[in-house]
Amino acid sequence: MISLVVLAAVARLVGTAAATQSDPLPLPPMGFNNWARFMTNINESIFVDAAEAMSKNGLLAAGYNRINLDDAWSTKERAANGEMVWDPVKFPNGLPWLTAHLKSKGFIPGIYTDAGNVSCGGYPGALHHEEIDHETFTSWSFEYLKIDGCNMPDHSEATYHEVYGRWHEILSGADHPMILSDSAPAYFSGEIAGTNNMTDWYTVMGWASAYGQLARHSADILVYPDGIYGGGSSWVSMLYNYGQEVRLARYQRPGYFNDPDFLNVDHPSYTLDEGKSHFALWCSFSAPLIISANIPALSQEEIDYLTNKDLLAVNQDRLVQQATLVSSGQTWDVLTKSLENGDRLLTILNKGSSTGDLTVSWESIGLSSKALRRANYVSAKNLWTGEQVKVSVKDGGITAKAIPSHGTAVFRIAKSISPVTPTGIIFNTNTTNCLTDNKSGHVTFAQCDGSDAQTWRVRPHGNINSLLRPDECIVDAQGAILSRHSGCRTDAWTYELSGNLINNNSKLCLTEGANGAATATSCGYELNEQVVGLPVGVTVVGITV
Structure with a gap:
């Protein structure tokens, strides 16, 4: 059970608190992880090559400064003294060498473990080895830790809470705490838990948001076709995680971020518009932007939207509000949030099968038509094109034209004389x-x-x-x-x-x-x-x- 003391630290005024330097992770992390693209088929060169490509293609300069190893970096057995051992075939230079190399290139390295007996990929888990594994990861100079939740002693919320609580105690007591990416909530979401009762999911979300800096809350996003789960539609997979994310906005605050999983942008089942929508929605949520793709092979079009400065500014805004739904229907979803300087974000998602237009009223955006009548226009910026426009107050709202099927329109509406009402x-x-x-x-x-x-x-x-x-x-x-x-x-x-x-x-x-x-x-x-x-x-x- 969660104590009032723990949750007192969780409760904030959403929309007024902003990220500060005292937060261990004040803004959503950005970077690369191997899982959705390579799963367990990893080696040293994937991370070295990703770092090299990110240094040259603009991703590092845009803020993608984390490189995280996922499952399958170790041997199948621990050493005689109980320590984890990196796979010397996959990582011939060793993980201390790799972290030093990544840091020399300007990246922050992260590593994976599993809270249970065995990882999801069949490698040693951390259960009852938490202290020694933390010491090992720290000695190898990792600064970010993803803790998965496969193969626990049982599937009760109490067991997950107790085991992840050990990690919370270890990490919070360290001289230089690692960032914690907590996957526990995912194991209590409807699809994985196999239940329609969401109480345990929300219970786990409560303590996960107090214990770590980000928490995976639902299904893995679709992996690349040569992975064992690669069949199907990335668009459907992304929309599923999007649908889970919108349920959880109340938990997000500066220093903690709901994590709807990776940007699997090079999955061949995406159209360009779908990949761009995936990115725009994650930016609107101020969600972690962890790319899981073959970084050196990304197209210029993919690099261009992943480094869109205006959308990244929304993602990294110091209020880190998670955009919420203004309206939702069969074809259109409309989301808004506020930004630190008083601007208002408007994101429109076309879920339909054809191109369409949509007008969103001033009141729907959270503004007051009555207050706006004292001005002639409202200034808005199209974040895809960079075009700044003056919208007449008499127009009644913002009209987005020719939004393609499965595409998005994103506008940053300048602070106006109107107050903002949720x-x-x-x-x-x-x-x-x-x-x-x-x-x-x-x-x-x-x-x-x-x-x-x-x-x-x-x-x-x-x-x-x-x-x-x-x-x-x-x-x-x-x-x-x-x-x-x-x-x-x-x-x-x-x-x-x-x-x-x-x-x-x-x-x-x-x-x-x-x-x-x-x-x-x-x-x-x-x-x-x-x-x-x-x-x-x-x-x-x-x-x-």
């Missing part, structure tokens, strides 16, 4: 149904459709109204959720790290009931029917678990 969908993170208003004021949960009835503004004092009914706010009316004018005065709501949205008057939690009923019921512990996602910028408070 705005977006409120959705059940299990069913993914959206809280939906109605002209009659009857509120339900329904399939997300991108309408104004499903886009909500969370006002500074916790009152919540839909764009459909801007003068009415949701209330707990004896257990039924309604939108009423009186609610904008009487009913404020509090959002907790648990995902509970709690009515301040009744102390009851927003709940998705049978047949989409929106109700207020007694708060349970991270129940499927009560964990909801809210737009970024809402204050998130800690929980006692």
Whole structure:
């Protein structure tokens, strides 16, 4: 169980706290890892060649300064004294030589282990060898540690918590702590755990976000076709991890980043537009940007978008907000977040099969049309083209034209005279149904459709109204959720790290009931029917678990 003391360090004001130098990892890591491209088929030259290519093709200069070894770097047995041994065939010069070489080129080296008895690839795990392995990795000059979660003694949350807790104690007590990439949550996500009960997943996310600097939360992204899992569509794989990521925005803060896995940009099943969308979405999330590809063979088009300065600036923005969904439907997803200088990010994803246009209103972006009327225009920059445009306030919002199938449009909207109000969908993170208003004021949960009835503004004092009914706010009316004018005065709501949205008057939690009923019921512990996602910028408070 997570203590209140631990979670007090987790809870932050999302949107106001910014990364500081005191954070062990103030900004999302960027670099290279071998797994999605090479899996266990690795050797020294892969990392040496990647470093050389990244030094020449602009990736290092753009900030991709980490090179991380994944599984299969060791022999199949430990040494007689219990220490790990690097494979002398794969790494003839040794790992101390490799880390020294990488550092001489300007890179920070990282290494992999598994928390269980045996790694996912069949190599020695770290279970009951945590102290000696930490000493070994430190002596070899690694500064970043990915800890996987295969082959644990059992699959209980308590066991994972206890074993990863040992690592947390070791790393946090070190003179120069290694960055921890924690894969524990992935083993409790729906696809891997084989369960529809998400409570354990969120429990693990709670302590993983307190223990490390980044946490893998769901499935491996599709590996290259010559890997054992290489069949299928990278687009489908990427969208799956994207769909997991949007459930978890409440955990992200400066110093901790949700990790939706690698940028597998050279997978041949991607179109160019799909690869660019993959990158743009990860930048919008301020997610780790760890490329897993054949770096020397990347095309110039791939290098060009991976080094897009405007998108990298979004990813590395010191607020490190994870963009959240303004609206979601069958064809279009719209996401926003704020940036440290007051600018607003707008990302539009075309999930459809044909090119299309979309207009996103000022209110949907989190701005006020009324406030903007005092100005003639809003300045916006197209982050793909670099074009700076002045959009007339009278246009009603930003129009993105000719977004290709599976492509994105990304705009950086300059700080304006309008205040920013957290705005977006409120959705059940299990069913993914959206809280939906109605002209009659009857509120339900329904399939997300991108309408104004499903886009909500969370006002500074916790009152919540839909764009459909801007003068009415949701209330707990004896257990039924309604939108009423009186609610904008009487009913404020509090959002907790648990995902509970709690009515301040009744102390009851927003709940998705049978047949989409929106109700207020007694708060349970991270129940499927009560964990909801809210737009970024809402204050998130800690929980006692």
